Amino acid sequence: MADQSKRGGRLYCTIAVWLWLSATAAAAHADTLSVYKWIDKDGVVSYSQTMPTEQGAHNVTTIRIDSLPLEQQRAASRMLAHLEKLSDAETDAREQRLAIADQRIDAALGRLQQAEHRLSEGSTPTGDDRIGTVGGHARLRDSYFERVSQLQADVGQAQQALSDAYAARDRP
Secondary structure, X not given: OHHHXXXXXXXXXXXXXXXXXXXXXXXXXXXEEEEEEEXXXXXXXXXXXXXXXXXOOEEEEEEEEEOOOHHXXXXXXXXXXXXXXXXXXXXXXXXHHHHHHHXXXXXXXXXXXXXXXXHHHHOXXXXXXXXXXXXXXXXXXXXXXXXXXXXXXXXXXXXXXXXXXXXXXXXX
16 A cells, blocks of 8 residues: 555656646747756756756756647646545544554653553552561561552553553554
């Protein structure tokens, strides 16, 4: 689909230039139109109906274009309108897909922030997390380590979900 879109874009540009040139020729009531192509001092390629007057213009070439009969101009206009409609539909679909992907990224980011906050809060031992031992010392219970391990796993899952959401958005 991406290749068709690229080809359609080039075709659209080609037809648009062709229509502009044809319309210009028809407006001038000429059978042929002369268009000048040149490269300026900065290497920029330019086109115009008049010869370049700027300093540094080089590689000036003249392109002669025969104007199209009115019926062919109308057919080209219809084709251009059709291509514009297709291009607009593709753009709308892409924008909608990106908006949905952005919503998923925002949701995944929120879940990651919540998981990180729960890990931060849950990593602090409470009185119930300690068990007394001989000699007045205390150690942490296994339940503390299990809780922290689960909270870390939750953060890892949230990070993976965020990474997946970004990857889905970046797909063409």
